[in-house]
Amino acid sequence: MSNTRQADTASPWRAPLLFLILAALFFAEGTFRNALFSGSWNTALAILNMGLISAVMALGVNMQWGYAGLFNAGVVGFLALGGLAPVLVSTAPVEGAWQAGGPRVILALLVGLGTLVLAALVWKRLRGAMRVPALLAVLVLGFILYRFLFDPAVIAIEANNSASAGNIGGLGWPILLSWPVGALFAAAAAWGVGKVALGLRSDYLAIATLGIGEIIVAVMRNEEWLSRGVKNVSGLPRPVPYELELQNSADFVARAANWGMDPATASGIWVKLLYAGLFTAVLLLLILLAELALKSPWGRMMRAIRDNETAAAAMGKDVTRRHLQIFVIGSAVIGLAGAMMITLDGLLSPNSFNPLRYTFLIWVMVIVGGSGNNWGAVLGAILIWFLWIKAEVWGPELMRLITAPMPDGSLRNHLLGSAPHMRFIALGLVLLLVLRFAPRGLVPEK
Amino acid sequence: MEILNALVTLMNFVVLPAASYGAQLALGALGVTLIYGILRFSNFAHGDTMALGTALVILVTWGMQALGIGLGPLPTALLALPFGIALTAAFVLGTDRVVYRFYRRKRSEPIILVMASVGVMFITNGLTRLIIGVDEIRFDDGARFLFTVRDFREWSGLAEGMSLRVSQLLTLLVTALCCWALFRFLGRSRAGKAMRAYSDNEDLALLSGIDPERVVRLTWIIASALVVIAGTLYGLDKSFKAFNYFQILLPIFAAAIVGGLGNPLGAVAGGFIVAFSEVAVTYPWKKVAEYLGFQPQELLQLLSTEYKFAVSFTILIVVLLFRPTGLFRGKSV
Numbered sequence: 117m118s119n120t121r122q123a124d125t126a127s128p129w130r131a132p133l134l135f136l137i138l139a140a141l142f143f144a145e146g147t148f149r150n151a152l153f154s155g156s157w158n159t160a161l162a163i164l165n166m167g168l169i170s171a172v173m174a175l176g177v178n179m180q181w182g183y184a185g186l187f188n189a190g191v192v193g194f195l196a197l198g199g200l201a202p203v204l205v206s207t208a209p210v211e212g213a214w215q216a217g218g219p220r221v222i223l224a225l226l227v228g229l230g231t232l233v234l235a236a237l238v239w240k241r242l243r244g245a246m247r248v249p250a251l252l253a254v255l256v257l258g259f260i261l262y263r264f265l266f267d268p269a270v271i272a273i274e275a276n277n278s279a280s281a282g283n284i285g286g287l288g289w290p291i292l293l294s295w296p297v298g299a300l301f302a303a304a305a306a307w308g309v310g311k312v313a314l315g316l317r318s319d320y321l322a323i324a325t326l327g328i329g330e331i332i333v334a335v336m337r338n339e340e341w342l343s344r345g346v347k348n349v350s351g352l353p354r355p356v357p358y359e360l361e362l363q364n365s366a367d368f369v370a371r372a373a374n375w376g377m378d379p380a381t382a383s384g385i386w387v388k389l390l391y392a393g394l395f396t397a398v399l400l401l402l403i404l405l406a407e408l409a410l411k412s413p414w415g416r417m418m419r420a421i422r423d424n425e426t427a428a429a430a431m432g433k434d435v436t437r438r439h440l441q442i443f444v445i446g447s448a449v450i451g452l453a454g455a456m457m458i459t460l461d462g463l464l465s466p467n468s469f470n471p472l473r474y475t476f477l478i479w480v481m482v483i484v485g486g487s488g489n490n491w492g493a494v495l496g497a498i499l500i501w502f503l504w505i506k507a508e509v510w511g512p513e514l515m516r517l518i519t520a521p522m523p524d525g526s527l528r529n530h531l532l533g534s535a536p537h538m539r540f541i542a543l544g545l546v547l548l549l550v551l552r553f554a555p556r557g558l559v560p561e562k
Numbered sequence: 563m564e565i566l567n568a569l570v571t572l573m574n575f576v577v578l579p580a581a582s583y584g585a586q587l588a589l590g591a592l593g594v595t596l597i598y599g600i601l602r603f604s605n606f607a608h609g610d611t612m613a614l615g616t617a618l619v620i621l622v623t624w625g626m627q628a629l630g631i632g633l634g635p636l637p638t639a640l641l642a643l644p645f646g647i648a649l650t651a652a653f654v655l656g657t658d659r660v661v662y663r664f665y666r667r668k669r670s671e672p673i674i675l676v677m678a679s680v681g682v683m684f685i686t687n688g689l690t691r692l693i694i695g696v697d698e699i700r701f702d703d704g705a706r707f708l709f710t711v712r713d714f715r716e717w718s719g720l721a722e723g724m725s726l727r728v729s730q731l732l733t734l735l736v737t738a739l740c741c742w743a744l745f746r747f748l749g750r751s752r753a754g755k756a757m758r759a760y761s762d763n764e765d766l767a768l769l770s771g772i773d774p775e776r777v778v779r780l781t782w783i784i785a786s787a788l789v790v791i792a793g794t795l796y797g798l799d800k801s802f803k804a805f806n807y808f809q810i811l812l813p814i815f816a817a818a819i820v821g822g823l824g825n826p827l828g829a830v831a832g833g834f835i836v837a838f839s840e841v842a843v844t845y846p847w848k849k850v851a852e853y854l855g856f857q858p859q860e861l862l863q864l865l866s867t868e869y870k871f872a873v874s875f876t877i878l879i880v881v882l883l884f885r886p887t888g889l890f891r892g893k894s895v
Binding site for chain 1: 603604606661664671672673674676677678680681682683684685686687688689691692695808809811812815816819860864866868869871872874875878879882883886
């Protein structure tokens with residue numbers, strides 16, 4: 117990597133200028149109504165909000181890739197785990213679910229975890245001929261006990277009011293509390309994967325994380341007692357007021373009239389602005405922490421390891437341990453973003469976690485923005501998210517323009533119909549072009 | 563009799579499906595392992611190359627069906643296969659020329675090449691969607707079965723039956739043929755020896771006058787031929803759906819790593835190991851147990867089928883923990 121990071125200093129105006137262009141894009145989206153832009157501030161702010169969350173995800177990936185050169189191909193899994201937190205922490209408790217099998221499920225999970233720990237201990241402590249049989253015995257017995265405890269409890273919970281609940285429910289705590297919990301969930305999973313796959317060849321981490329990503333999403337999709345699976349969990353509590361509440365408040369209606377807006381539009385914009393403020397606060401806090409960490413001795417050590425592992429190891433740095441540390445921290449940030457995203461949506465829909473959208477798109481954001489630079493990652497995230505959303509509109513428009521001279525027929529219809537798929541090609545092209553011609557991204561690392 | 567019934571059930575639901583699935587994985591893993599051995603990176607675009615190649619085969623198949631060309635009892639796709647391979651190989655060579663060669667010359671770190679392969683994956687995925695869409699497609703024609711469950715029951719007089727689908731038999735035969743040809747090529751021919759030499763020690767191979775670009779080209783062509791065959795057989799056996807082909811990347815990687823990345827024989831063994839464990843763990847063993855004289859209360863299914871990827875993942879983790887170079891000693895840790 118050292119050969120791609122030789123610093124030829126970029127203009128200090130570059131980042132502010134790019135952020136200005138980004139702001140202009142959002143302004144255009146909010147004000148002009150034509151073939152390119154929607155002219156609705158509601159739409160513009162909705163894109164911005166998801167852009168801010170993408171920026172948090174990109175920060176997490178940037179920590180792993182930009183600071184340490186670790187390729188996490190399972191972003192979607194850590195995101196989904198983070199998204200589980202609002203459901204478990206903040207939804208109202210489900211009547212009867214806990215009595216039906218709550219303690220038993222927890223006991224089963226503890227037994228499962230204990231089996232793994234015991235197996236690890238057996239492997240570490242025992243030597244000689246008994247090692248493998250003892251390990252197998254622990255695993256088999258543990259698995260049988262786990263299933264014995266787990267299955268009836270799950271059946272009982274899922275049978276409990278299965279039409280509208282059928283899940284374990286939440287604790288009913290404030291939703292903002294679920295954000296750090298989401299980060300913790302993701303961090304725990306990252307620790308497990310990192311422990312196994314780090315310290316080996318760099319591709320192995322990529323493949324292992326690809327696997328854990330798929331498995332976490334599969335768990336969310338199938339464990340109805342936990343996440344209601346394909347039945348989705350909706351109606352999560354919100355940290356901001358509901359639009360309807362605002363529209364019913366005489367005070368707000370009067371203020372909206374003052375601004376010259378109808379209450380429906382104004383309430384939508386106000387709610388989105390509140391969300392945007394919340395997300396920006398989190399984002400800025402994270403950037404502050406990340407920048408402080410990067411400038412500290414710890415940050416210098418991280419970059420030293422990234423740029424030359426052998427030299428850093430020779431200096432007595434424990435490369436694998438540091439990698440594990442940064443991998444866990446980065447995944448925690450991704451988990452936090454997952455919890456924020458589910459809070460914004462107010463809905464957990466396990467089927468929507470698509471790796472192309474939530475792993476590789478985030479990667480494009482980081483690479484385009486400038487790996488190793490936090491502001492770059494943020495810029496890349498919001499910009500790419502904006503383009504990703506608008507490409508859905510622009511793609512078919514462009515295709516219509518290209519195919520205009522063609523006679524009406526099945527080929528033209530086919531091309532028009534598949535125009536939305538052009539997004540993938542465009543994204544791949546952007547990734548390859550940036551990787552090749554501007555490997556340091558739009559806002560290079562200092 | 564009971565034992566025979568148990569055996570037939572086992573054959574029908576475990577051995578035959580796992581064997582054909584394993585053969586398909588083996589062909590895919592061979593491609594991954596060859597690319598790893600020669601180009602020294604894990605190709606994330608492999609699953610989508612498989613999808614694109616199969617999509618092209620399907621298109622040619624449709625063309626042939628429209629022209630009334632067929633193979634009688636055998637699926638027309640077999641006839642379309644060479645065209646699909648040629649087109650896919652041309653595309654893959656194009657990506658090598660435009661994308662990978664630059665990093666190879668610069669001797670970039672493998673992880674940069676992995677990243678580039680993610681870009682190629684996106685483009686290939688988009689192309690597949692553009693060409694054939696995201697829907698599930700069945701393109702098997704000709705005879706479905708060599709013999710059906712009913713035929714077998716009437717013939718043997720057993721309570722249980724088994725069937726042999728044409729696609730299963732084809733998969734096994736074609737895979738055996740491919741492996742035989744590949745190992746013969748690697749072991750005997752000049753070009754194959756050059757490939758092995760290059761894989762073992764790049765610098766030494768260069769000194770001996772081996773043209774690296776030729777070796778790389780050959781590798782891409784062989785890998786794409788194998789992966790298109792794997793994709794077509796998988797599509798004939800189950801059905802074609804672009805997203806499933808992306809997901810099959812994980813078992814393919816698991817198979818290649820279990821066997822030891824860079825080791826072709828290991829890739830074949832790995833494919834079967836992954837497939838048999840996947841099917842064995844997700845199969846409900848109740849019926850077999852009953853024939854063997856047990857009276858189980860439950861289905862005896864270790865994991866539900868939705869978690870089949872967890873099996874390849876677990877195998878992957880176990881191998882990484884205990885033997886990171888794979889069972890057959892692959893190239894590097």
